[in-house]
Amino acid sequence: MPLLRRLLQHKIAWIGLSLIAVIVFTALFAPVIAPHDPLQVDLMQKLQPASFTYPLGTDHLGRCILSRLIYGSRVSLSVAFIVVSLTMTISLVIGMVAGYVGGKVDTCLMRICDVFLAFPSLILSLAVVGILGGGLFNLVLALVASHWAWYARIVRSRVLSVKESDFVKAAIVSGTRRLPLMLRHIVPYTLAELAILASLDLSHMIMHIAGLSFLGLGIQPPTPEWGAMLNDGRDFFRGAPSIMFYPGLMIFIVSLSFNLVGDALRDALDPRTERRVQVETLTSKLQNG
Amino acid sequence: MVEALLSVNHLRTALPERRGGRRRREVEYHEIVRGVSFHLQPGKVLGIIGESGSGKSATCLSILRLFRQATIQGSVQLAGTEITQLKEAEMRLIRGRQIGMILQNPASFFNPIASIGQQFVDTLQSHQSLTRSTARSIATDHLAAVGLTGPQQLLQQFPFQLSGGMLQRVMIAIALALQPKVLIADEPTTALDVITQMQILQLLDQLQQQTHCAILLVTHDLGVIAQLADDVAVMYNGEFVEQSPVAQLFDRPQHPYTRSLFAARLSHRREGGR
Numbered sequence: 287m288p289l290l291r292r293l294l295q296h297k298i299a300w301i302g303l304s305l306i307a308v309i310v311f312t313a314l315f316a317p318v319i320a321p322h323d324p325l326q327v328d329l330m331q332k333l334q335p336a337s338f339t340y341p342l343g344t345d346h347l348g349r350c351i352l353s354r355l356i357y358g359s360r361v362s363l364s365v366a367f368i369v370v371s372l373t374m375t376i377s378l379v380i381g382m383v384a385g386y387v388g389g390k391v392d393t394c395l396m397r398i399c400d401v402f403l404a405f406p407s408l409i410l411s412l413a414v415v416g417i418l419g420g421g422l423f424n425l426v427l428a429l430v431a432s433h434w435a436w437y438a439r440i441v442r443s444r445v446l447s448v449k450e451s452d453f454v455k456a457a458i459v460s461g462t463r464r465l466p467l468m469l470r471h472i473v474p475y476t477l478a479e480l481a482i483l484a485s486l487d488l489s490h491m492i493m494h495i496a497g498l499s500f501l502g503l504g505i506q507p508p509t510p511e512w513g514a515m516l517n518d519g520r521d522f523f524r525g526a527p528s529i530m531f532y533p534g535l536m537i538f539i540v541s542l543s544f545n546l547v548g549d550a551l552r553d554a555l556d557p558r559t560e561r562r563v564q565v566e567t568l569t570s571k572l573q574n575g
Numbered sequence: 576m577v578e579a580l581l582s583v584n585h586l587r588t589a590l591p592e593r594r595g596g597r598r599r600r601e602v603e604y605h606e607i608v609r610g611v612s613f614h615l616q617p618g619k620v621l622g623i624i625g626e627s628g629s630g631k632s633a634t635c636l637s638i639l640r641l642f643r644q645a646t647i648q649g650s651v652q653l654a655g656t657e658i659t660q661l662k663e664a665e666m667r668l669i670r671g672r673q674i675g676m677i678l679q680n681p682a683s684f685f686n687p688i689a690s691i692g693q694q695f696v697d698t699l700q701s702h703q704s705l706t707r708s709t710a711r712s713i714a715t716d717h718l719a720a721v722g723l724t725g726p727q728q729l730l731q732q733f734p735f736q737l738s739g740g741m742l743q744r745v746m747i748a749i750a751l752a753l754q755p756k757v758l759i760a761d762e763p764t765t766a767l768d769v770i771t772q773m774q775i776l777q778l779l780d781q782l783q784q785q786t787h788c789a790i791l792l793v794t795h796d797l798g799v800i801a802q803l804a805d806d807v808a809v810m811y812n813g814e815f816v817e818q819s820p821v822a823q824l825f826d827r828p829q830h831p832y833t834r835s836l837f838a839a840r841l842s843h844r845r846e847g848g849r
Contacts, residue, residue, distance in 0.1 A: 388643075452683035459639060459678070460698045460749065461671030470697065471686050 292554040299554075302546030309540055313359040322350035324357040324510045333526045345515075345529045346522050354510035355536055361511045362540065365422070366491040369429040370484045377434045378476065381441025382468060386449060396442070402435035408497065415503040425504045429494060433487070440483060444476040478555050486548035489541030496537050512537050578655070579614035580789050581638075581674075581757050586611045586649035588630075588637040604646065607633045609813040611649075615757065620783065620790040622804030622821070624797065624836070630813040631793045632679075635759045638791075639670055654756070672702050675755030675788075679762040681742035685734035691745055692730030698749055717748040721778055740771035744778065751782060758783075759791045764799060776802050797840055801825065809833045 293299050312319055321341065328348035336343045342351040384395040402410065414428035448454065449472065457467050496513030498504035505511040507518070512533040519529030589604035608630045615621050623631050637647050640659070651659050653673055658666070670676075678684050685694060695714040699705055705713070711730065718726035721744040734742060743763065750758060763779065764772040780803055783790055792803055800807055800821065808818040809830065817830040828834045 452678060452680060453686040455641065456678055456684045457686075457698075458641065459670055459676040460701070460753070461667050461669070462697070462701045463667065466697065466701065470689065474688055 293550055296550040296553060298546050299550030302543040302550065305539060305543035306547065309359050309543070310363065312356050313363050316356045316360055320350070320353035320356045322353040324349060324353040325508055326350075333522065333529075335526075336528070342532055343526065343528050345518060345526075351515075351529065351532055354515060355512070355532055357510040358512045358515065358533065359536070359540070361505055361509060362492050362495055362537075365426060365429075365495050365505075366488050369426055369433070369491050369495075370488055372426065372430050373433045373437055373487075374480055374484055376430065377437030377441055378473070378480070380434070381438040381476070382445055382472070384438070385442040385445025386468060386472070392442075395438070399435040399438055402431070403439075405432070407432035408494070411494065411498060412501075412503065415498060420503050420506050422505060425495065425498060428498070429491060433491075437480065437483065440479055441476045444479060445472055448472050448475045482548060482552045482555060485544060485551050489544035489548070492541050492544070493537060496533075579652075580617045580654055581615040581791070582650075582652045583614075583634075583638065584612050584650045584652075586634065586637055586647070586651065588633055588642065588645050588647050590642070590645050607813050608637055611810075611813075611815055613808055613815070613818065615789045615791060617756070617789055618783075618787045619805045620792055620803050622792045622794065622800040622807045623810055624794060624800050624807060625810035626795060626836075629810045631795075631810055632761050633813075634810070635676070635761050635791065635793055638759065639674060639676060640666055668702075671698065671750075671753050671755065673755055674757045674759060675750035675753060676759040676761065677743075677746050677750050677763050680766050681739055681746050682734070682766070684746050685742065687734055690731055690733055691737070695730065695745075695749055695752070699752060702753055713752060714748075717752040718745065721745070721748040721751075721782070722774075723748075739767055740775065743767060743771070743775055747775070747778065747782070751786060751788070754786065755788060757789045757791065759793070761793045762795070763792070764796070765794070772799070779803060797836070809836065 293303075321339070326349060328344075331340070331344050331348035332346055334340055334344040334348070340350050340352070342355070345351055345354070380395055380399075384392045405413075410432040411428035414431050415424055418424040418427065454467070454471050457471055462471075495504055496511070496516070499511045499513030500517045502514075502517065505514055507514055515533040516530055519526070519533070522529055586608055587606060587610055588608035589606045591602045592605045611630075611634055613621060623634065625631050633642075636642055637645070638651050640647065647659065649659070650657055653669065658669060661669070685691070689697075692711060692714060695718075696707060696710040699710045699713060700707075714730060715726045718729055723729055723741060723744055729737075729741075729745070737745070743766075747763075760779070764775050767775060776799060779790070783803075790803070792799070794800060804821050806818065807821050807824045808815045809824070809832065810816070811832045817824065817828070817833050819829070824833065828837055
């Protein structure tokens with residue numbers, strides 16, 4: 287895997303990847319790691335400061351903040367992954383059809399895209415959740431609805447350029463069926479760009495989920511979710527700032543690490559940033575004066 | 576006279592050209608092939624020669640209906656069946672299986688991210704129901720037939736690992752593996768050096784003798800025509816200006832354009848002088 291090797295040569299990627307690995311690990315083994323049940327209410331222990339039994343203290347209902355953070359990573363990560371993969375699938379199909387078939391189909395699909403692109407994504411997802419109500423399913427739906435158009439655009443533009451290349455013509459000339467032609471000769475060329483966009487977007491998605499949950503439109507309480515936890519802590523900010531501080535820190539760390547990996551991935555996939563290519567370009571420029 | 580295998584009558588191809596400002600959506604048609612007719616007998620080679628932009632490649636692409644936006648008129652008959660009116664799905668069965676095509680630039684013919692073997696096998700499997708291993712052995716045989724050494728290893732390699740001449744051979748091998756009745760060779764040797772060009776032409780000649788397929792050979796090189804073709808059509812500005820057996824064309828060129836084509840040949844003597 288030259289791509290993975292190149293990614294690992296990137297020092298910043300290491301930081302991002304290891305942070306993500308730790309978070310994914312805690313999310314997977316949440317029941318083992320978490321010291322308490324995240325839903326267990328104990329009003330005798332409410333708003334406790336950090337102690338040995340409650341490493342990060344307790345919230346206004348006496349729930350362990352650390353446990354809630356750990357369980358919260360499950361929600362954020364899984365929803366973000368589901369949304370990104372759904373968005374990629376939908377936009378791959380739509381972008382592919384628009385780019386390959388062209389003509390009226392293309393115009394129609396792209397105008398629909400324009401409609402979705404015209405709204406800021408937060409407003410659009412707010413509207414969807416507002417109409418359909420909160421909850422996990424509607425949250426996913428809202429996020430997919432507000433993001434697919436960007437991806438579809440990119441897929442389409444990529445398909446348009448690959449479609450005209452000689453090997454696609456050659457495949458048609460040798461009588462290849464339409465579906466294998468698309469899957470084998472066109473789709474692989476769109477994936478690199480989609481992967482970069484998705485990895486950069488994961489952090490955006492996590493913030494988006496937290497944002498909607500903060501507004502009470504996403505994940506419903508008592509399910510532990512970082513954005514919802516921020517909202518819970520609002521009333522107690524003066525007395526117990528840690529209730530808000532820790533979820534905020536988690537959102538920050540996770541989105542930062544996904545961004546770092548996304549940047550590194552872009553560098554790794556872009557041949558122009560490779561040192562060998564840079565040197566070659568430089569020498570050829572020198573030779574040509 | 577033997578019945579023609581591929582018979583093209585009054586083929587006209589026009590490409591739409593958008594004219595005027597944004598308001599007026601007037602589409603004007605620009606004809607790039609203007610009433611071309613020819614008949615290709617089984618086992619014969621028809622050469623089409625002409626300068627760049629004269630419509631040689633456009634003729635080939637029109638026969639296989641590869642132009643997306645173009646309007647095509649006239650008739651193209653393959654062994655007596657009209658193929659201009661066929662549905663896209665029926666057309667797919669003809670492409671590759673009945674009419675094969677090899678393109679000008681071997682380097683861009685292949686998908687750079689798939690191995691030679693995979694592309695070869697895919698092509699075979701899109702026309703015949705074959706298992707992977709049978710397809711691979713057929714591929715090996717055909718690669719050996721076009722004079723490539725170590726066909727087994729070749730199947731593992733990627734297009735950018737091979738030279739232009741090797742790729743051209745692979746391309747011919749793939750096209751002929753489907754045993755098409757007609758092979759359209761659109762400038763098969765333009766991208767190659769003279770020695771490789773010679774080898775490829777000999778190979779085409781030899782394979783044509785073996786398989787008895789008819790070849791439509793498009794080129795702008797008179798030498799290539801002299802080497803391979805039985806009949807020659809000279810194309811200029813979308814039309815055939817002259818069509819005759821190769822010996823006759825070289826000995827007694829009729830049309831002034833043909834004569835100027837001959838005059839434009841490169842030679843070591845400075846004819847005319849300065």
